[in-house]
Amino acid sequence: MSKTFDRLVSGIDSDGHGAYVEEHDEESNSMVINMGPVHPSTHGVLRLLLELDGETVLRCEPIIGYLHTGMEKECEDQNWRGAVTIVTRMDYLAQFANEQVYSMAVEELLGIDLPPRAVAIRCMIAELNRLSSHLVWFGTTGLDMGAMSAMFYGFREREMILDFFEMVTGLRMNNGYIIPGGVWVDLPDGWDAALEAILDVMPKRLDEYEALLNENPIFLERTSGVGVLSRDDALALGATGPIARASGVDWDLRRDMPYEGYEGVTFAVPTATSGDVYGRYRVRMAEMRETLELIRHFADNMPEGDFKNMDPKLTPPPRSELNRSMEAVIHHFKLVTQGFTVPEGETYARVESPRGELGCYIVSDGGTSPYRCHVRDPSFVNLQALGPMAQGQLIADLIATIASTDPIMGGVDR
């Protein structure tokens, strides 16, 4: 491959500084161009450095960091409770998965148990989150392939789910709802009727989506056989989630390493063997139906009881106590200003987010804020599979390939 490309990937242009836009290599007759970081179909600020021979992609290198805001570092300035408001902003389409995995890691260090209702609420809302995230993927993928109505329909149904989030958590995105020890507040009155409306409408709408795209010759032409990732490559690159499952890796953390709430729950894990964009499309569509079943399961078996761990060293006392008990006031002030302490140690928790394995590695020095909070974001790892997928195909097919990887740049750069 050309020397120009290596020089540009290492970040030095012909003048010796910074990024470069376009270069023509006389020796190998290839052309190096940048796609992004401001390109409508790179789903955020993803920059791809492409080496092209005519319209064929010889090499594709994702260059990231345009959305880096140091969120992992910022967590270290917050107390354990306040860091929830930071982690929820990482992968902003899977906010509940982020909060859940962070809370699970903290709880493991604390060594506390959760009331069953808290677990069920968490799982239910995280599954709804999977649905809303896949709907955004459906909409943007359709848009990238020229099916604009797909975007209207996907975002319309997502609106219902965001309304449900607003009803339960008070916010539509970046909720900060799942906290170490449980959830912020109990489900409101009428949540079951609202959820029923979603569960009622969604299967019919999914039928419509599939009628629109499944057999559509234009869509098939643009997706089948495009962006193929072999099973070995998927395993070697550590790809997880729908991307790996579409390449024939039958791996889902909810089933294979069940964490809180998923023990004993049976559900199908859709897979495909083609490993192309169409396979990933089919896997995600099937996953949405499976998710609906899971939501129904958690909603139907919603236990009664506390929605968070009521340990007074962890949870501030109820407000009514503040006027009566001096001890409650002291606890309240201490928990609010300082926060609770977490015993010294380190741990890694993982959940299956809409994009794959989302992990959170936490180190505590025994203080009131995280010593280190690292998040293994699936978008970041899956993005590395873009190179092998894009190699040898046309640049126009790259759009479909990026859409099918579903990268969230907030999660990639953190």
Added chain:
Amino acid sequence: MALPEIFTGLTTVIKNVFRRKDTVGYPEVRRLPFPRYKGRHILDRHPDGLEKCIGCELCAGVCPADAIRVVGAENTAEERFSPGERYAQIYQINYLRCIFCGLCVEACPTEALLMTTEYELSGSTREDLIYTKEQLIVDAPIIRHWDTKKELPPDINLKGTS
């Protein structure tokens, strides 16, 4: 030819054209937020007119975004603002920084700081969006820049339509 498949897709599109419209003509038509919605703050008063805020600065301390500034002062016999010893002399919330997480409301020991469902926050300068105590106190008028002709219930999208 793939005419049947294209026809199936077009049927879906045509069916959707005749569905109930999901968009509303904001700001003339508004969907009201749910009661839990975390919007702009207010500072509450006691029924006798004294302020509930005691200037304890817990909200400022807990804020993950450092959006709140409180400077407390002592009440005197001539100038009494709150029932206790202290009151908030300066109370500012910077809405350019606020992330509406609601931790401040949870922290407030006297239920002085509350959140409304008001989400229309705009200004033409940065100073406009630093709300002072006079703007946050409960009886300060909420400014709307446009008249609302019709209000829709919060759960308009969650009533089983198919």
